[in-house]
Amino acid sequence: MAAPQTSLTHWGAFTATVASGDIASVRPLAGDADPSSALGNLPGSVRHISRVTTPAVRRGWLKEGPGPSSRRGADDFVAVSWDELAEILGDELRRVVDAYGNEAIYGGSYGWSSAGRFHHAQSQIHRFLNCLGGFTFSRHSYSLGATGVIMPRVVGTHDDLFKRSTQWDVIVEHTDLMVCFGGVALKNTGVNHGGTTAHPARDALNRFRAKGGRLVSISPLRDDLDGECDWHAPVPGTDVAIMLALAYVLATESLADLDFLASHCTGYERFERYLLGTDDGVPKSPQWAAPICGLDAGELTALARRMASNRTIVTVSWSLQRTRHGEQAPWMGLTLAAMLGQIGLPGGGFGHGYGSMNEPGLAPVKCTLPRLPQGINPVRSFIPVAAISDMLLHPGEPFDYNGLRLTYPDIKLVYWAGGNPFHHHQNLPRLRRALGRPDTVVVHEPYWTAMAKHADIVVPSTTFAERDDLSGSRNDPLLMAMPKLTEPYAQARDDYDTFAMLAERLGFGDAFTEGRSSREWLAHLYENWSTTLDFDVPSFAEFWRAGRLRLPTDDGLTLLADFRADPHGHRLGTPSGLIEIFSADIDGFGYTDCAGHPRWYEPDEWLGGPRAGRFPLHLLANQPASRLHSQLDGGATSMQSKVAGREPIRMHPDDAGERGLDNGDVVRVFNDRGACLAGVVVDDRVRPSVVQLSTGAWFDPVDPSDPDSMCAHGNPNVLTEDVGTSSLAHGCTGAHVLVQVEKYTGVLPPVRAHQPPVLAPR
Numbered sequence: 001m002a003a004p005q006t007s008l009t010h011w012g013a014f015t016a017t018v019a020s021g022d023i024a025s026v027r028p029l030a031g032d033a034d035p036s037s038a039l040g041n042l043p044g045s046v047r048h049i050s051r052v053t054t055p056a057v058r059r060g061w062l063k064e065g066p067g068p069s070s071r072r073g074a075d076d077f078v079a080v081s082w083d084e085l086a087e088i089l090g091d092e093l094r095r096v097v098d099a100y101g102n103e104a105i106y107g108g109s110y111g112w113s114s115a116g117r118f119h120h121a122q123s124q125i126h127r128f129l130n131c132l133g134g135f136t137f138s139r140h141s142y143s144l145g146a147t148g149v150i151m152p153r154v155v156g157t158h159d160d161l162f163k164r165s166t167q168w169d170v171i172v173e174h175t176d177l178m179v180c181f182g183g184v185a186l187k188n189t190g191v192n193h194g195g196t197t198a199h200p201a202r203d204a205l206n207r208f209r210a211k212g213g214r215l216v217s218i219s220p221l222r223d224d225l226d227g228e229c230d231w232h233a234p235v236p237g238t239d240v241a242i243m244l245a246l247a248y249v250l251a252t253e254s255l256a257d258l259d260f261l262a263s264h265c266t267g268y269e270r271f272e273r274y275l276l277g278t279d280d281g282v283p284k285s286p287q288w289a290a291p292i293c294g295l296d297a298g299e300l301t302a303l304a305r306r307m308a309s310n311r312t313i314v315t316v317s318w319s320l321q322r323t324r325h326g327e328q329a330p331w332m333g334l335t336l337a338a339m340l341g342q343i344g345l346p347g348g349g350f351g352h353g354y355g356s357m358n359e360p361g362l363a364p365v366k367c368t369l370p371r372l373p374q375g376i377n378p379v380r381s382f383i384p385v386a387a388i389s390d391m392l393l394h395p396g397e398p399f400d401y402n403g404l405r406l407t408y409p410d411i412k413l414v415y416w417a418g419g420n421p422f423h424h425h426q427n428l429p430r431l432r433r434a435l436g437r438p439d440t441v442v443v444h445e446p447y448w449t450a451m452a453k454h455a456d457i458v459v460p461s462t463t464f465a466e467r468d469d470l471s472g473s474r475n476d477p478l479l480m481a482m483p484k485l486t487e488p489y490a491q492a493r494d495d496y497d498t499f500a501m502l503a504e505r506l507g508f509g510d511a512f513t514e515g516r517s518s519r520e521w522l523a524h525l526y527e528n529w530s531t532t533l534d535f536d537v538p539s540f541a542e543f544w545r546a547g548r549l550r551l552p553t554d555d556g557l558t559l560l561a562d563f564r565a566d567p568h569g570h571r572l573g574t575p576s577g578l579i580e581i582f583s584a585d586i587d588g589f590g591y592t593d594c595a596g597h598p599r600w601y602e603p604d605e606w607l608g609g610p611r612a613g614r615f616p617l618h619l620l621a622n623q624p625a626s627r628l629h630s631q632l633d634g635g636a637t638s639m640q641s642k643v644a645g646r647e648p649i650r651m652h653p654d655d656a657g658e659r660g661l662d663n664g665d666v667v668r669v670f671n672d673r674g675a676c677l678a679g680v681v682v683d684d685r686v687r688p689s690v691v692q693l694s695t696g697a698w699f700d701p702v703d704p705s706d707p708d709s710m711c712a713h714g715n716p717n718v719l720t721e722d723v724g725t726s727s728l729a730h731g732c733t734g735a736h737v738l739v740q741v742e743k744y745t746g747v748l749p750p751v752r753a754h755q756p757p758v759l760a761p762r
């Protein structure tokens with residue numbers, strides 16, 4: 001056994017022992033107060049049965065050549081050599097570019113891949129495709145699709161809401177009351193994009209309580225805020241109605257800070273007409289909200305008064321914007337905080353994403369980070385990221401996005417590296433049909449995910465454990481060396497080496513590699529970066545030997561403190577320079593699903609609407625506690641969470657009893673879009689009429705040749721609707737869906753999700 005080595009993932013840093021070419025054990029980094037249990041998925045991940053061991057081509061594609069096909073996801077694969085792969089893939093890229101132009105390549109390639117800065121699959125593929133002449137790209141993320149469009153328009157930024165959020169220490173010291181829409185789900189703070197070396201949120205909440213701070217959690221799940229708090233369990237998706245009711249009390253009881261609204265905001269008067277019902281005759285009072293949200297009007301009134309008489313921070317989790325009309329919750333949360341007048345005061349104001357990611361509440365580093373230059377994309381064609389199926393199914397058709405009228409391009413080749421659309425996208429039956437449309441689908445993957453199984457050309461990638469890299473995350477004080485832990489498994493290659501090989505073949509090898517090996521790139525990125533700093537750092541060799549480098553951080557931040565102190569000197573990046581409670585620009589777009597000020601819209605997928613008559617349970621497809629998305633779903637922590645081999649579905653004892661269900665039963669979860677199996681966990685911490693089935697179980701169609709086939713494993717995206725948040729952002733709406741649940745009485749299909757497909761030699 002080699003000496004233990006330290007490395008890191010998006011869910012934490014650790015020291016690993018390695019044996020027989022695989023990770024044997026991991027220990028969290030010393031000093032991490034609350035390490036993520038997902039570290040338990042790492043042992044055995046290098047040689048897991050689901051690894052892609054060879055370059056492979058779908059049999060039908062090899063036989064018939066490029067073209068639309070309904071066989072994607074159902075066909076066998078043929079193993080090919082690296083030389084054959086280079087020829088096949090190089091020729092196909094050339095064919096598509098020559099015949100249709102670079103716009104016909106979709107290279108948005110959304111996904112989290114691994115934590116290193118250099119072997120970041122999305123950066124690698126974008127650099128490669130830019131060298132090839134460009135590609136149709138995607139904007140924003142599944143995480144923050146709505147926020148990424150609405151918040152820059154109304155508060156001038158979205159990144160700074162997280163990067164420069166009010167820090168935990170400031171909250172502990174100054175806040176009296178933390179009102180948390182969506183709770184502060186500690187399971188999610190395990191994770192940070194780019195890696196994280198410490199997890200301070202749990203300790204911060206405990207210190208906050210010990211100092212007398214009070215927590216209010218507004219969430220359908222009790223354990224979204226672990227430990228003592230006032231829990232209000234609303235009907236999911238009704239937070240905007242709740243916030244309006246709180247705002248109404250502030251407005252009508254002279255508790256709103258009119259000075260702050262006049263000096264730092266614009267458009268309050270317009271909004272207030274809506275709030276009071278001046279024009280529509282509907283005052284958005286607690287009495288109005290109560291039947292919508294299922295909370296008591298008196299309790300809402302009392303909460304509003306309490307908020308006004310304390311140093312209060314209003315926090316909105318990211319989940320609230322991953323639903324239809326998702327623009328409204330962060331906008332209305334900001335508006336509510338503005339009415340309280342505490343934005344920019346220590347411990348008061350607004351927060352977005354506490355308990356969504358580790359980052360909010362942590363100090364940002366005072367510098368940029370090393371980054372692989374991606375080059376320039378001359379192609380202007382793009383989609384909002386969650387419009388992938390719409391794009392593939394509707395080439396040439398117009399669509400609305402953020403005030404623009406755009407057209408979907410005609411995609412011939414889809415090229416993915418570092419993401420799993422069968423994890424992240426909604427309505428998988430529709431996605432399967434959409435993926436039947438292009439001529440060719442290429443996927444780089446370490447594992448046989450459903451996306452790899454739906455590809456025509458599969459390229460085996462190394463994992464982070466099989467190559468040298470370095471980390472870096474904007475709110476993490478440590479830059480970490482990520483040394484190779486073991487040799488690449490089977491025929492896996494670094495994405496960089498695959499792209500370098502293809503670039504060479506296509507005639508732009510030097511432009512892509514600049515003559516550097518990946519190890520030389522690491523030193524180059526580090527050294528280039530170090531020249532941009534106004535402080536000294538050790539040489540790359542010294543950094544690599546030490547294994548980590550502590551970066552200076554900006555401590556003690558309060559979100560928007562500068563703006564509060566001097567709204568003219570620190571104008572926001574909005575048209576008015578102020579917080580826009582009314583946005584003339586958005587109003588001018590004339591969208592029926594996103595007006596000029598925050599307002600309540602009834603979603604289709606909610607318990608108060610007609611659809612609930614057929615599908616009476618509200619399913620929360622939230623982030624899994626046992627892993628990051630679909631990554632390492634076959635690992636120990638993830639597998640231990642399964643029930644009868646299926647993803648657990650949590651439900652209230654009343655809903656279970658009504659259906660004759662008990663712990664350990666396998667159920668069919670269904671609606672008119674699809675169905676999946678799941679394993680029952682009965683739990684009174686779930687609000688009645690709500691069920692929770694986290695994302696991430698690998699999609700496992702019982703009949704792979706039928707796009708509507710049931711998933712045997714429990715992937716909630718067979719159920720979710722593929723619709724954008726609104727015409728403004730077209731963000732992901734996967735968080736919520738209405739379903740019915742019944743005991744599964746048929747013969748249980750085996751779970752084959754982690755098995756590789758049939759692989760024949762050529």
Ligand SMILES: Nc1nc2c(c(=O)[nH]1)N[C@H]1C(S)=C(S)[C@@H](COP(=O)(O)OP(=O)(O)OC[C@H]3O[C@@H](n4cnc5c(=O)[nH]c(N)nc54)[C@H](O)[C@@H]3O)O[C@H]1N2
Nearest residue numbers: 111112113114142143418419420424444621629630631734
């Ligand atoms: N219903 C519903 N759906 C959702 C959500 C929800 O709340 N509800 N949440 C959404 C959110 S917020 C997100 S961010 C997305 C996440 O969606 P994704 O980011 O697409 O999910 P991951 O499982 O992280 O996929 C990363 C893939 O990269 C692969 N990988 C790892 N390292 C490498 C590498 O070095 N090279 C290559 N080529 N591949 C690598 C992994 O094996 C894995 O398959 O899901 C979204 N989908």
Ligand SMILES: Nc1nc2c(c(=O)[nH]1)N[C@H]1C(S)=C(S)[C@@H](COP(=O)(O)OP(=O)(O)OC[C@H]3O[C@@H](n4cnc5c(=O)[nH]c(N)nc54)[C@H](O)[C@@H]3O)O[C@H]1N2
Nearest residue numbers: 143182188191218219236237317318319356622623628629
């Ligand atoms: N362990 C783990 N952590 C993760 C991830 C992971 O895969 N695993 N993914 C990471 C990523 S990429 C992202 S973007 C973030 C996402 O962060 P979030 O979007 O905040 O995460 P979720 O777990 O989907 O939702 C948090 C909680 O919000 C509650 N909620 C859902 N709908 C509603 C609603 O309508 N009203 C109210 N009041 N509450 C609601 C749910 O009960 C849920 O548990 O998580 C990150 N953290």
Ligand SMILES: [Mo]
Nearest residue numbers: 141142143144
């Ligand atoms: Mo995300």
